[in-house]
Amino acid sequence: MNAIPARTVQTVHDVVAAARAGAAKSEDLLAALAALRAVREELSAWEPELIAAARDGGTSWNTLAPVLGVASRQAAERRFLRLRPSATGENTGEGRVDAERDRRAGDRAVADWARRNATVLRRLAGQAGALRGLDAGAQASADRLGVALGEDDATSLLRPLADLRDHLPGEHGGFAERLAEIGERTDRIRQDALDHRRGGTTSS
Structure with a gap:
């Protein structure tokens, strides 16, 4: 995992505050959006890693479901399959779910x-x-x-x-x-x- 610098999050936070006050500059908004995208991509990569580690450690899908904000073990597993990088070339979350079910x-x-x-x-x-x-x-x-x-x-x-x-x-x-x-x-x-x-x- 790559660490997300705290200053990046703080910078985005400051730009959001400035935008709410109507004082944000265009270049700052664009920079904040680019930084936010990088943060979002990094965080999204962490989630399947953490889920996989929890599963490897014996955590059940039923236990993971409420933590992931879903209602059932099936939904928890489906979320994991959608997020997990594909080993067989599928480009979409649904493609990964279907490929896993096929396997x-x-x-x-x-x-x-x-x-x-x-x-x-x-x-x-x-x-x-x-x-x-x-x-x-x-x-x-x-x-x-x-x-x-x-x-x-x-x-x-x-x-x-x-x-x-x-x-x-x-x-x-x-x-x-x-x-x-x-x-x-x-x-x-x-x-x-x-x-x-x-x-x-x-x-x-």
Whole structure:
């Protein structure tokens, strides 16, 4: 965060007071407006940072809502999504809200599929642990997969399986193809969820 100089705020305050008294000069008004814009932009950048820090610290949306001046947890989260800088290129607050909802819908759909197909995913993870002749990158991915295999939620297997696929040497091409099929399947599921949310048709 960049600090807003106290003298900037005081200068704007003085110009406002002069304007109310009818004694403000045109150049002072323009300078104050420019300074006010800079202050407003700086403050608006602070709000999502503070909200994110509060959330990371365990503060609920219900607790944040009245502090943010909104009536519900949904409104609080929506405000945060509107203010937060976009990681995917959306230029408007509504675009960021829609993008986040798209991402969550895709994540939920993929997670549901992974849980329904946990047996298949765990079998692949077990087979990956038996692979030999892996280079350092592939072995690191296999080790992460072994850790994920010990977790209850099969969703945790998807990322390390994808990482392993990208690192497998040529002699394990057949196994890499099976992992690629999993990746293609989850990509289709994610796209289907997006199409459904936007009122489109789903792929077969």
